[in-house]
Amino acid sequence: MRQLRIPVTRIEGHGLITVHLGEDGRVREARFHVTEVRGFERFCLGRTLWEMPALTARICGICPVSHLLCSAKACDAILAVRIPRPAEKLRRLMNLGQIVQSHALSFFHLSSPDLLLGWDADPKVRNVFGVVAFDRKLALDGIRLRAFGQEIIEILGGKRIHPAWAVPGGVNNPLSEEGRDRIAAKLPEALRIAQDALSFYEEHMASWAEEIEHFGKFPSLFMSLVGPDGSWEHYGGRIRFVDAKRRIVADGLDPSRYQEYIGEAVETWSYLKFPYYKPLGYPEGMYRVGPLARLNCCERFGTKLADEALLRFRAVAEGKAVTASFHYHYARLIEILGALEKIQELLSDPEILSRRVRAEAGINELEGVGVHEAPRGTLFHHYWVDETGVIQRVNLIVSTGHNNLAMNRTVAQIAEHWLNGREITEGLLNRLEGGIRAYDPCLSCSVHAVGEMPLKVVLYGPDGEVIAERTRGI
Amino acid sequence: MPKLRVATVWFSGCSGCHMSFLDLDERLLEFAERAELAFSPIADVKEFPEDVDVVLIEGAVGNTEHLRELLEIRKKAKILVALGDCAVTGNVPSMRNPLPREEVLRAVYAKDDPPGLEEGEVPKLLPQALPLHAVVRVDFFLPGCPPPADRIWKFLRPLLFGEQPQLSGPDLKFG
Ligand code: SF4
Numbered sequence: 001m002r003q004l005r006i007p008v009t010r011i012e013g014h015g016l017i018t019v020h021l022g023e024d025g026r027v028r029e030a031r032f033h034v035t036e037v038r039g040f041e042r043f044c045l046g047r048t049l050w051e052m053p054a055l056t057a058r059i060c061g062i063c064p065v066s067h068l069l070c071s072a073k074a075c076d077a078i079l080a081v082r083i084p085r086p087a088e089k090l091r092r093l094m095n096l097g098q099i100v101q102s103h104a105l106s107f108f109h110l111s112s113p114d115l116l117l118g119w120d121a122d123p124k125v126r127n128v129f130g131v132v133a134f135d136r137k138l139a140l141d142g143i144r145l146r147a148f149g150q151e152i153i154e155i156l157g158g159k160r161i162h163p164a165w166a167v168p169g170g171v172n173n174p175l176s177e178e179g180r181d182r183i184a185a186k187l188p189e190a191l192r193i194a195q196d197a198l199s200f201y202e203e204h205m206a207s208w209a210e211e212i213e214h215f216g217k218f219p220s221l222f223m224s225l226v227g228p229d230g231s232w233e234h235y236g237g238r239i240r241f242v243d244a245k246r247r248i249v250a251d252g253l254d255p256s257r258y259q260e261y262i263g264e265a266v267e268t269w270s271y272l273k274f275p276y277y278k279p280l281g282y283p284e285g286m287y288r289v290g291p292l293a294r295l296n297c298c299e300r301f302g303t304k305l306a307d308e309a310l311l312r313f314r315a316v317a318e319g320k321a322v323t324a325s326f327h328y329h330y331a332r333l334i335e336i337l338g339a340l341e342k343i344q345e346l347l348s349d350p351e352i353l354s355r356r357v358r359a360e361a362g363i364n365e366l367e368g369v370g371v372h373e374a375p376r377g378t379l380f381h382h383y384w385v386d387e388t389g390v391i392q393r394v395n396l397i398v399s400t401g402h403n404n405l406a407m408n409r410t411v412a413q414i415a416e417h418w419l420n421g422r423e424i425t426e427g428l429l430n431r432l433e434g435g436i437r438a439y440d441p442c443l444s445c446s447v448h449a450v451g452e453m454p455l456k457v458v459l460y461g462p463d464g465e466v467i468a469e470r471t472r473g474i
Numbered sequence: 475m476p477k478l479r480v481a482t483v484w485f486s487g488c489s490g491c492h493m494s495f496l497d498l499d500e501r502l503l504e505f506a507e508r509a510e511l512a513f514s515p516i517a518d519v520k521e522f523p524e525d526v527d528v529v530l531i532e533g534a535v536g537n538t539e540h541l542r543e544l545l546e547i548r549k550k551a552k553i554l555v556a557l558g559d560c561a562v563t564g565n566v567p568s569m570r571n572p573l574p575r576e577e578v579l580r581a582v583y584a585k586d587d588p589p590g591l592e593e594g595e596v597p598k599l600l601p602q603a604l605p606l607h608a609v610v611r612v613d614f615f616l617p618g619c620p621p622p623a624d625r626i627w628k629f630l631r632p633l634l635f636g637e638q639p640q641l642s643g644p645d646l647k648f649g
Contacts, residue, residue: 042581043569061490127517
């Protein structure tokens, strides 16, 4: 049996794909491995609740705001407070800024080299600087759009990466009038860039038909938060699952009771766990999260331009769920546009300048769950504390983890389609990575999570046959 | 003047230091005029090349793969830079250092034989996460969690013009 090892670059983290071939040269199995772990669940124990937002932000430098906000929400639950309305609006504003910067990074800095320069381009130029040389305007647009999102974070939190701004009970600094005006002044350019990028994608879509068909196109469930009226949500709301036909499978689920419907499996060949929808079991309960899932789950976005785009997006699958993972890119661009529109709404709300931004309280509950939508999907922070607020136990389910099963399935699908005989082309290698990249996996985030989870360990013989299998339930 | 060959490497860190490099924003275009990215997680070359002028390394040395790569990189790169607090001091990843490796992994994966305990399909976790200078000679230390983009630029720009970077005072702040 022959094995290919491909280090995956231009994703946020450390990953490896292995493809196992049978004697007949056909793909036997393909796997996406995550090769890094830092151990947050363990070393957070014994620290105080108040440190958690700033500490867990260090899980990830791409979406530190996700962890910061999700952690603050878990802490709010332990304080048993409802944070002041302006504080919630400010947190929303920061999260929208982060969605913009993170999606811009994914599309322009990491994926546009494939889309622009082609899957068979020389690896030496297939990066953001290659795009600079090829299409300076597009590269500059990407840089400026990402910078816009980062500036919102900086204006609110004083720092672009790892601001210690959200705290248990709210946020520690209001927004100044001058800060609001600075954001507002740059908004028109950001909106222009987002619309251009969306048109670029829609115009070129036909030329990526083969990739759209084989980069992870299969039925699965989709999960995300939705608002009380079923609209797109990123900070509050409840959990919804839809199937490939966009039929609602479960709705209004309480996010803090995630352990009742989400299970996590562990495989020895990856540091990343495999969450699944419990009622369907492992691995049948595969679901996807993130931009594609959020658009599939929601009824509407709730803003003008994004809702127009959402109609065109729905048309791709004739109103059913869009099951082609390639269209994560499409969904991401629509979300950027909608996030910008929502930023505009928040900036024109006078309450956004209010100085009532923090509720003070002590430890009132011994357990708290924070859930919100990070750029890559639903994020869960779950803490247990003692009476003094010292952390006793931590469970994290990170956005990228939810997509683990789907990413592995995608890798196998691509290998089956593009691997012909025994010749391994650069184009195949890059498509394998491109398939993973469509999910925009944040591997930096992915290497945590713990709890009582069912385990599955599979032992493979030299020919890849399963010789032993052991499962441990909860 | 030939372009400066710059590499960036990501060990046990959160990628925030890389993001701070991307926060150079428009200055990235100026960077691209005088430098080429010879190797980086944001580029596609898979093997660390021979003739690298400057390598910026984010993160602590956390597993056997990092260790092996760091030794190799030291041989191939003229100037080796510890980028950010994790690379400079161990920072967040080293918070696990007082604990036995087995305990950390078992806690994270809630199983007796978690990934990373032994060398296998994923690299083995080192007993402790180490700062770079515990393993190899480091030419420059660029502290910060992450170092702000302005600080990275203040360091890189002179190198692009063949000059020695000068950092002092507030440029050497942690956190
Ligand atoms: S120094 Fe800070 S920003 Fe850089 S990798 Fe470490 S935790 Fe992340």
